Amino acid sequence: MSKEFVAEPDLQFTKDLIAAGAGDLKKCYQCATCSVACRIAPDNRPYPRKEMIWGQWGLKDRLLNDPDVWLCHQCNDCSTQCPRGAKPGDVLKAVRKMNIQKHSWPRFLGTLVGEPSLFVAAIGIPIVVVLLLVYISGWTFPEGPITYSGHHLGEGFIWVRLIQVVFTAALVFAVVSMVISLKSYWNSLETNNPVLEGGPRRDFIPSLIEALKEILPHTTFKECEANNIRYAAHLMAFWGMIGLLVTTAIVAFNFDILGLKPPSLSGPGTVPIKILGNVSAIAFIVGLGIMLVRRMTAPDQAGNSSYFDWLFLFFIFGTGVTGLLTQLVRWAGSAPGAYSLYTIHLMFVLALLLYLPFSKFAHIGYRTVAIAWSKSAGRDIKLGVEPNYAPPAAVEQAEPQG
Numbered sequence: 001m002s003k004e005f006v007a008e009p010d011l012q013f014t015k016d017l018i019a020a021g022a023g024d025l026k027k028c029y030q031c032a033t034c035s036v037a038c039r040i041a042p043d044n045r046p047y048p049r050k051e052m053i054w055g056q057w058g059l060k061d062r063l064l065n066d067p068d069v070w071l072c073h074q075c076n077d078c079s080t081q082c083p084r085g086a087k088p089g090d091v092l093k094a095v096r097k098m099n100i101q102k103h104s105w106p107r108f109l110g111t112l113v114g115e116p117s118l119f120v121a122a123i124g125i126p127i128v129v130v131l132l133l134v135y136i137s138g139w140t141f142p143e144g145p146i147t148y149s150g151h152h153l154g155e156g157f158i159w160v161r162l163i164q165v166v167f168t169a170a171l172v173f174a175v176v177s178m179v180i181s182l183k184s185y186w187n188s189l190e191t192n193n194p195v196l197e198g199g200p201r202r203d204f205i206p207s208l209i210e211a212l213k214e215i216l217p218h219t220t221f222k223e224c225e226a227n228n229i230r231y232a233a234h235l236m237a238f239w240g241m242i243g244l245l246v247t248t249a250i251v252a253f254n255f256d257i258l259g260l261k262p263p264s265l266s267g268p269g270t271v272p273i274k275i276l277g278n279v280s281a282i283a284f285i286v287g288l289g290i291m292l293v294r295r296m297t298a299p300d301q302a303g304n305s306s307y308f309d310w311l312f313l314f315f316i317f318g319t320g321v322t323g324l325l326t327q328l329v330r331w332a333g334s335a336p337g338a339y340s341l342y343t344i345h346l347m348f349v350l351a352l353l354l355y356l357p358f359s360k361f362a363h364i365g366y367r368t369v370a371i372a373w374s375k376s377a378g379r380d381i382k383l384g385v386e387p388n389y390a391p392p393a394a395v396e397q398a399e400p401q402g
């Protein structure tokens with residue numbers, strides 16, 4: 001006999017979900033085509049059909065503590081086949097945004113990054129900070145060869161010590177904030193989806209390793225059909241970003257620890273670093289460019305884009321493009337252009353760093369945690385194993401099985 005279930009709908013949550021990008025949620029009539037269409041949802045308790053009804057019913061706790069929303073890779077196979085145009089891919093994306101905002105620490109920064117009305121404030125902070133650095137450094141374009149930064153005040157355009165202090169502080173803040181936010185998310189999964197006695201339960205580290213084995217080569221992503229090009233584009237952007245981080249770390253090490261000058265365009269010893277940096281930047285920009293063009297030209301397959309998506313793309317694309325341009329303009333020998341672009345580049349980098357745990361960028365962390373948690377609870381995506389956990393107030397009537 002089925003257990004009794006008393007739904008406690010939070011209608012405001014449904015409205016918030018719709019405002020977050022799930023505009024067609026109410027069109028769903030529970031036919032389950034989407035769950036069949038999704039090539040990566042496990043056979044047992046597949047998504048996204050159950051999430052659609054939870055959203056319509058305003059079951060906030062159920063939806064915000066559902067690890068499955070992060071197992072979805074936004075390929076939109078489900079949305080393209082939905083007979084009602086309810087766009088389940090967009091609904092899951094909206095839930096993910098709400099997840100990031102819910103666990104953001106400090107919370108107000110989650111709100112700052114997620115609300116279109118706060119756009120000016122969001123971009124205003126990095127602009128003011130970087131202009132302050134330029135001002136302290138002398139507020140002038142130095143004579144002679146274009147030198148973006150120097151070890152001593154007045155040596156280059158911006159005193160490097162200022163950049164080190166501010167950007168290191170921003171990075172430390174972002175890392176601490178991300179760790180606290182992800183810990184909160186993990187705890188929330190543990191509390192609200194109690195793992196059942198006697199079932200498989202892996203420890204965190206082995207689960208994380210399993211998750212990374214899937215994430216680094218994007219193996220699950222590859223399964224998607226409707227928006228298959230997104231797999232290649234996302235892979236390029238992902239590894240391009242890692243290449244850029246490695247390049248930055250090497251340059252910072254050479255500059256700060258070894259006291260070397262940043263690689264110039266003529267230094268022979270810096271060729272491998274430059275190749276890595278430039279190839280990574282190109283991969284990053286091409287990958288992002290493909291995703292951007294798809295969003296604008298094929299929204300049916302790429303999904304609708306919300307302010308949250310656009311802001312992230314704005315910061316990340318701006319960082320990549322201005323980074324490449326600063327090199328090209330320096331090459332061309334235009335000091336005003338090079339210094340102006342460098343200033344804008346620093347603004348983008350600072351915005352990216354500061355807002356890393358609150359913007360869509362945070363999906364890297366949340367998805368990794370959710371996949372690791374699912375593996376630790378025995379829900380193996382590939383094998384379609386029965387999940388070994390019980391969502392809050394889990395009952396058969398409220399739990400569509402297909």
Ligand code: SF4
Nearest residue numbers: 028029031032034082
């Ligand atoms: S395909 Fe999924 S989202 Fe579309 S109507 Fe059917 S159950 Fe709802």
Ligand code: SF4
Nearest residue numbers: 038072075076078089
């Ligand atoms: S967007 Fe793709 S991965 Fe996500 S639920 Fe739909 S079909 Fe599955």
